Amino acid sequence: MTEADSTPKDDRVAEPVRGPLIERIIEASAKNKFLVFIFTIFAVAGGIYGLIHTPLDAIPDLSDVQVIVYTDWEGRSPDLIEDQITYPISTVFIAAPKVKFVRGESMFGKSFVYVIFQDGTDIYWARSRVIEYLNSVRGSLPEGVNPVIGPDATGVGWVFEYALVDDTGKHDLAELRSIQDWNLRYALASVKGVSEVAPVGGFVKQYQVDLDPNALVAYHIPLSDVVSAIKMSNADVGGRIFEVATTEYFIRGRGYIKKIEDIENIVLKVENGTPVYLKNIATVHLGGDIRRGVAELDGQGETVGGIVVMRYGENALRVIDGIKKKIEEIKSSLPDGVRIVPTYDRSDLIKRAIATLREKLIEESIVVALVCIVFLWHIRSSLVAIVTLPIAIILSFIPMWWMNLTSNIMSLGGIAIAIGAMI
Structure with a gap:
């Protein structure tokens, strides 16, 4: 047995050293072009879906x-x-x-x-x-x-504001406030994405009772009895039913206050068979609630308006469009001479901001494409980088939609800055 024969033979074949992860991804992509193409199509479709459903706003919500x-x-x-x-x-x-x-x-x-x-x-x-x-x-x-x-x-949910203007001068501030509180507020609150419609300005109409102190003393009626009587008189009372000739009749006491006379005729007490009414000791009239502020429109005097607040996480542009459509629907139901004047509309700022950034994105993409062509001096090689730019921009909307982020000045500005970094 020779020395050469006694040496053990190593039949193992040396494996090639695998490169970094990025190189392996490139190699796998080059070998599976069809799968990469299919994956890119699905990714772009997801990006387009995210682009469509990502909320639009002018400013980010950092509250x-x-x-x-x-x-x-x-x-x-x-x-x-x-x-x-x-x-x-x-x-x-x-x-x-x-x-x-x-x-x-x-x-x-x-x-x-x-x-x-x-x-x-x-x-x-x-x-x-x-x-x-x-x-x-x-x-x-x-x-x-x-x-x-x-x-x-949130703190940035204030997206739309309007004022009620009476060109005829036939409606006072209390009447305009009633239109706002009982018509416009509920109509606009039904718009999808609206959280609240806050009224501003005008007078909140109320029944006011001005008591005569001397009459209270003369009739020996304490103030607490007056307050209690007014509260108890403004109610409906339910009863039972009774049947007459196979017909059921409902028994109830109807006591809700509908006019000034109903308040004046409230009985406070009975003396020797004679009732003492509220009108015997007080004067009842319509008036406005105490105000701690006013709303004014362009220096033309006081007005009544409303502030529309958007619900958390909603698309500001879509909500404002819904508000405008609803306003067009309810214009015909307003009294003659009363019109709705928008005083704050964020949609204009949103559209101008998005249009400006869209224009800058297109300009920057063109400049980057020209730089790639000039420095590479090869059309096919340049197309690889040029085609990647719009795809990468579209794909960026997938995480934005997934994380419920808005498309605003800061997020789109970051995408514009990242175009140069991608190359």
Whole structure:
């Protein structure tokens, strides 16, 4: 046995050293051109779907996930509001899950509590937690106080504003406010994506009772009895049914107040068989509620208007288009001489911003394509980079749609900047 024969033979074949991941991807793509082409078609289709369904807005929504708790307690001072309402409500939310911090604000007759949640928290999950914790604190609040949560909107949800203009001068501010509160508000609130229609300006019409102190003393009627009698008189009372000749009749007492005379004829007490009516001790008339601000249009005087607030996560441009269509539908139902004048419309800013960025994207793509052709000096090689640009731009809308981001100045501007980096 020779020395050469005694040496063991190694039959293993040396495997080629595999390159970096990017090289392997390029190699696999070159070997599977048809699959890459099919995958690109599906990816572009997904990008087009994302482009169509990505919400459009002029500015990005960088506001916190916030839920507002509003409480109204008429006639109370700010310090009493703070002690009896704001403090109890604020403290109960401190232990709520995912709450970042809580802010409270007390003013005359009103309380606002702002519950700020951690970034990424679902807004409707946050609202349900607020309602849950709010129910636990209602028992410790003063009687008759009912806190409510604000609309499901953000700080940039103010997308449209309008004013009511009366060219004939036949309608006063109270009548215009009634048109806004009972017609326009409900019509615009039915538009998809609208969270709230907040009225501004004018007078809120109400029945006002001016008591005569001397008459109260003369009839020995305390003020609390007057308030109680008015509240109890504005109600319908249900009864039972009775049958007459196989026909059922419903028995009920109809007591809802419909006119001034109904209030004047409220019975406060009976003395020696003679009723004492409210009109014997007071004067009843229509008037406007106390105002703490006014709305004015272009220096022409006071007016009545509304602010349309968009729901969280909606497409601002689509919501505004729906509002405009609804306004066109309800124009015919307005009184003669009353018209709706838009005073703020974000759609114009959105369209101008998108058009400007679209123009710049096209210009930048053309410049980058020319640079590729000049430096490579080979049409087929340049086409690889030139065709990649629009595909990459379209694909960028897939994660934007998936993450519920809006197409705005900042996001589209980032895409424009990234065109040069891709080459």
